[in-house]
Amino acid sequence: MPRKTMIEAIRDAMDIMMERDDNVVVFGEDVGFFGGVFRCTQGLQAKYGKTRCFDAPISEAGIVGAAIGMAAYGLKPCIEIQFADYVYPAYDQIVSEAARLRYRSNGGFTCPIVVRMPAGGGIFGGQTHSQSPEALFTHVSGLKVVVPSNPHDAKGLLISAIEDPDPVIFLEPKRLYNGPFDGHHDRPVTPWSKHELGDVPDGHYTVPLGKAIKRREGSQLTVLAYGTMVYVAEAAAEEHGIDAEIIDLRTLLPLDLETIVESVSKTGRCVIVHEATLTSGFGAELAALVQEHCFYKLEAPVARVTGWDTPYPHAQEWDYFPGPTRVGRALVETLEG
Template structure:
């Protein structure tokens, strides 16, 4: 399966298992979503369980909070992650706080799907990676898978979770893993081990990272598309890097992070979003706090620019194998 197919399969599995699971958002019904993730679900389950919503992100999330309190499990789509800002008050002031504010009497078991990141020349309003914003919101989980197998397992776990989940989908790897080079084609998921996705039900924990690539020389902490870019950089530089795919950005699997950094003594953090205030800053602080006496080199960060998202220079904005590779070499040679 591609990531698109895996996500659709996860939605299908949960809609079949639980009649309280409903899917809605902009163009997700008849049209099947701008990236076709929900294609066919309205035909199979009817317009009362998979339907289109008005262009009102605040309305989409606000109604989902009410539905969740009522007992439903809404899965809503924000067409692009860049569009979530009108819904921020509903996410922060309502969804995230409902269980705590009501002393557990009500919950907001809602999953908010958002395609994120660049790779389609979408410019400033279709290409942002806002994951760091959500990690600052207490009561919300933030997930970003890097492959189809993880995407389906994490989505099902998100739908079953009683707290709101921000489910970020890197659109650059919807149809295949990327090595990060602009002039190289996408590898089909069908030719990669992580494209093998079971048809039925399975879940993955929402608080457990994965060792994507074992190594001994340096730890790379990353997630989403940058997992593949980092793997390419390690391969091309021949650095024995251990790549940790966080998968669930928050809550963070600190145990796996600390164990890897203590083993290697070096750490490189890679993410597509802007560097200042990015989640890499939190990772660097945690590594410094828990691994200080094991570090043999300064912590490196490779991120997007501290600028508004550049449309024409999209591929220069991305952390690519060259920039990541240079950071790996600096870390192991320090």
């Protein structure tokens, strides 16, 4: 089976869907001739032409607004916001138009757009290139929110997102773009395991939206994570010798509550890990759901390990990340609780 980085897998997904469906169009800032700041769209304009893959002005509201109009007309835009931090000017378009179009038109129109965004830290980009805004979108009815953790899932989930008739927010952890993250380090000693790429089948395949996956079997406690934090959770469990069951959520909205409840009911303990800030982060919703559905199975309080409640620190990026030390401490304390 071919071995690919997440960048290559994402590009492959767009290539396959553009070849299969003439209505799929790709555009955003620098995605055409330049191939995107991370090269996720490299070669697509040369292959499909400037009407299928093209550069857009530096206007996120314009990019998303145009995509919504295209979708209402019958196209399937897969657009790129250069960094998730840049999406805020387009937030009104996403929330007030894309998410509501199906409902406002009583099903007369749908909005099959995918909004791709590199998210999270890992490149020392500071406050304006490193944010994790997933909770802003999981609050919005009518959207789907996806965060892949590996190349195989990234390709399958993106194909599913492009084929979905409703708007999908597709957050790509930039720390995983060039290879699986080595979660054993609290510092960027070896950020990428270059020898270990993802197994990505050729051709068309899908990973279903709304379905989590168990990355690691365990019986002592459950860890709920997504994106980069899946690797950090695995490293923390290994380093502390804890038999943790790790659930990779993959899709945050709709959420696979069944898999979560099944795991926590078995282990009786739950630790939630994400890179975004603590207050009002998606982990708060997960903690509430676990308490509501697993209260009589819980042997200890639900714990959260997250980023700080501060603007994203440039010089202290690797302290801000939940690393194996902080996550491991939470695993131990939850077991002792």
